[in-house]
Amino acid sequence: VILPCDIGIDKIKSLNPKGIILSGGPETVIESDTPKINKALFDTKIPLLGICYGMQTIAQELGGSVIQSEKREFGxxxxxxxxxxxxxxxxxxxxxxxxxxxxxxxxxxxxPNNFNAIAKSENCPIAGFAHSEEAWFGLQFHPEVTHTNEGIKIIENFVYKICNCEKNWDITDIINGMKSYVASKVENEKVILGLSGGVDSSVVAMLLHQCIKEKLTCIFVDNGLLRLNEVEEVLDTFSEVGINVHLSSTSDLFLSRLEGIKDPEKKRIIIGNTFIEVFEEEA
Incomplete structure (x- = not known):
């Protein structure tokens, strides 16, 4: 479950979490008006893993010190x-x-008191810490990104070995859950989807087709700005799997509205507004 940083402690308790990961962020805990961890969270004794900013707010709220680095690190x-x-x-x-x-x-x-450093780097003497009694940890680096060697294993250690969670699901559970939810919402209605041919809308189209079959109609807009043969490729790809795609050939409309426009931001607005207009008309 992903929740905002200002969630109330009562809501957290109601979820009865086995552990909490405090993510990184662009703010600085040194300033007074930036997000801070709710101190009441420490009273719950829930296992905590603070990453980057999350580590710093744990340290500060428990009496440690956070300073601006002499050398910023990115990489x-x-x-x-x-x-x-x-x-x-x-x-x-x-x-x-x-x-x-x-x-x-x-x-x-x-x-803070009762914390020990568990890792260091050349520019960061406290690159990781752990509480001597509670299951509270902090990492200045980012284990969640692929750039960190064995970062996923570190997160798995927290989830499975510290929080004692069980892996009782896999990605197919998520997909099946989504499909069941969509089918229950759509029931006997029909659905229209704006299809661009890109990754996002194509994945949505495939998943929706698995859920509701012929109840789905995709609208694909040829705005005259597509790559060579892209219209044919999109239509062929989705027809092969049985997805109904309606082609809206409106390149003349788009190009006429863009004629003489040089400013990129104005072009973006014109294209976006025209897409909405065409989509609503086709729908």
Whole structure:
């Protein structure tokens, strides 16, 4: 479940989570009007993993210090393991070094009471920390991105070994759940979808077709700005799988409205508004 940073503590308790990950963000905890962790969260004893900004707000709210780094980091860095931690269980620190992805301008300079550093880097002496008794952890680097070696394993350690969650689903469960939800909402109605031929609308079209079959009609607008043979390729691709696609050949309309326009932003607005107009008319 993904929730906003200002969610109330009562709502969090009602969900009875096994663990909470506090994500990174573009703000700085040094300023007074930026998002902070609700201190009441610590009273719940729920396992916590703070990533980047999430680590910094844990440190600050529990009495540690966060300062602006002398050197901002954005890119690859090598961290060194200082002490053992469940987060690093079976993580391959080759010669005690792990390549990770950093993206921060602030850093924790003083640990709160009962916290220990578990990792460091050349520019960040506290690149990871852990509470000595509670299941509270912080990482200055980003394990959630592919640029961090074994980052997914670190997150899995938190989810499965620290929070004791069970993996009782896979991606097909999500797809089947979505299909059942759509079918129950549509029932005997019909659905129209704006199809561009791009990844997003194409995936939606395929999933909807699996859910509601002939109840789906896609509208594909030829605005005169498509790649060579793209119209034919889109129509052929979706006809092969049995999806009903209605072609709206309105290139003359789009091109006439763009004639003489040089400003890119004005072009964008004209194209967007014309798309809406054409789509509504075709629908």
């Amino acid at each position: 690859h860095a090598n961290i060194e393991k200082i002490s053992d931690s469940k987060l690093f269980d079976k993580i391959d620190f080759q010669e005690n070094s792990l390549n990770v992805w950093m993206s921060h301008g602030d850093k924790v300079s003083t640990l």
